[in-house]
Amino acid sequence: MKETASSFLAKSTVKVADLDHREKVNFNIKRYNDTVPFGKEQFADVNLARERAKNIKWRTLESLDQYLEAFEVNFSAKGGKVIWAETAEEALKHIHRICEEKNCKTVVKSKSMVTEEIHLNKFFEKHNIESVETDLGEYIQQLAGEPPYHIVTPAMHKSKEDVAQLFHEKLNTKANLTPEQLTLVAREKLRDKYVQAEIGITGANFIIADTGSIAITENEGNARLSASFPKTHIAITGIEKVIPSFTDLGLFWPLLATYGTGQTITVYNTVISGPRQAGETDGPDEMYVILLDNGRTNILENEKQRESLYCIRCGACLNACPVYKNIGGHAYSTTYSGPIGAVITPNMHNIKEWKHLSYASSLCGNCTEVCAVKINLHELLLENRSEAVEKGATGIQEKIAWKVWKKASLNRKMMNKGNRSIKNWVADKVIGGWSKHRAPLDFPKKTFNEMWLEKKG
Numbered sequence: 001m002k003e004t005a006s007s008f009l010a011k012s013t014v015k016v017a018d019l020d021h022r023e024k025v026n027f028n029i030k031r032y033n034d035t036v037p038f039g040k041e042q043f044a045d046v047n048l049a050r051e052r053a054k055n056i057k058w059r060t061l062e063s064l065d066q067y068l069e070a071f072e073v074n075f076s077a078k079g080g081k082v083i084w085a086e087t088a089e090e091a092l093k094h095i096h097r098i099c100e101e102k103n104c105k106t107v108v109k110s111k112s113m114v115t116e117e118i119h120l121n122k123f124f125e126k127h128n129i130e131s132v133e134t135d136l137g138e139y140i141q142q143l144a145g146e147p148p149y150h151i152v153t154p155a156m157h158k159s160k161e162d163v164a165q166l167f168h169e170k171l172n173t174k175a176n177l178t179p180e181q182l183t184l185v186a187r188e189k190l191r192d193k194y195v196q197a198e199i200g201i202t203g204a205n206f207i208i209a210d211t212g213s214i215a216i217t218e219n220e221g222n223a224r225l226s227a228s229f230p231k232t233h234i235a236i237t238g239i240e241k242v243i244p245s246f247t248d249l250g251l252f253w254p255l256l257a258t259y260g261t262g263q264t265i266t267v268y269n270t271v272i273s274g275p276r277q278a279g280e281t282d283g284p285d286e287m288y289v290i291l292l293d294n295g296r297t298n299i300l301e302n303e304k305q306r307e308s309l310y311c312i313r314c315g316a317c318l319n320a321c322p323v324y325k326n327i328g329g330h331a332y333s334t335t336y337s338g339p340i341g342a343v344i345t346p347n348m349h350n351i352k353e354w355k356h357l358s359y360a361s362s363l364c365g366n367c368t369e370v371c372a373v374k375i376n377l378h379e380l381l382l383e384n385r386s387e388a389v390e391k392g393a394t395g396i397q398e399k400i401a402w403k404v405w406k407k408a409s410l411n412r413k414m415m416n417k418g419n420r421s422i423k424n425w426v427a428d429k430v431i432g433g434w435s436k437h438r439a440p441l442d443f444p445k446k447t448f449n450e451m452w453l454e455k456k457g
């Protein structure tokens, strides 16, 4: 078994037994579930809105090269610089070069899963550049030395008491501060950093082809500050985030807000179309957009899996997934967890290393049911499993187990041999400890032949 798979099993086994963890996660997901229906009320027909969004993403992904080039032309026309990065290493190399040019000592960062994907904070640490997370949830996770737990709510697994204790330990505050007081502490610490930082780094929720802009959606205003205070702004984003037109935001913004947090619209929605222009008072002198591939084109070339690139990272599938709710975000050890993480990670990176995630599903289909852009997530999980077999990514033990199983179940004489407990034992061993993580196997007392004969009288 690969180390990634055994670590996943070990972490999951610990987490499912952690009732405190379950209570906190369920509390936060319940609050989300209570709010989403109100967000949906804004749509005359929410299913039609989801269908339209899916169609727009389909159209865009089918001509991705053209839309990305249109973005580059339009963004560059306003003085923005586009960098194409095929891998995480390439993206980091470019960021490092810009940091050196700007003699950068401090960067402020707003929440971005793509920066998690390229391990940007670790990279900055290695190069002695201070990197400050400015989103409150991310700030909490940075203080705790943990990666985000969820793609929308990074500190979802922490209660307000946990956060107060963390601030007490790391920032020497009183041990029992309220959420409002904790927010004020974070705000005070962060304000100076916006002014100090030479570079601001953000992600982008959408790349807009026809205006050459990026759209950022957030609730705290920290992304806007990170993008406008420092003299240089770097936005780093996956190539799949492109939408054809500015007017598409009229559909995608409310959809993302509703499925992400249950809001009708997120508090701060910012469209940035390049560095500060002549006559403007706010904004950076220079702006870069890094368009990151990092395995996305592997998905693009696979006609069946391509649909997973429609994802707008709303996080709804995580909140709906019975597996995620029990094992939590960190057990996956991937940037993207939950159903969408289980679908894209093996295809973006290495199917041999990550195929086990495709089995971390009850296939209940709840993820597909709630997806903001109607991605057939549970079917893609099945597709992953099938591709893993086709690509020979399954282990020798599994191959032998299924061969033996097939031979035995096609052979009536063999199936008639042995009693129930022998069959239970053999099947459990052949399938490599089936009952270790599942309910026990239980063959019927009588064989099919015996029951058939009895029925015929």
Ligand code: SF4
Pocket (backbone or CB within 6 Å): 259, 310, 311, 312, 313, 314, 315, 316, 317, 318, 340, 370, 371, 372, 373, 374, 375, 377
């Ligand atoms: S797959 Fe769908 S539900 Fe899951 S994060 Fe992406 S858009 Fe949201």
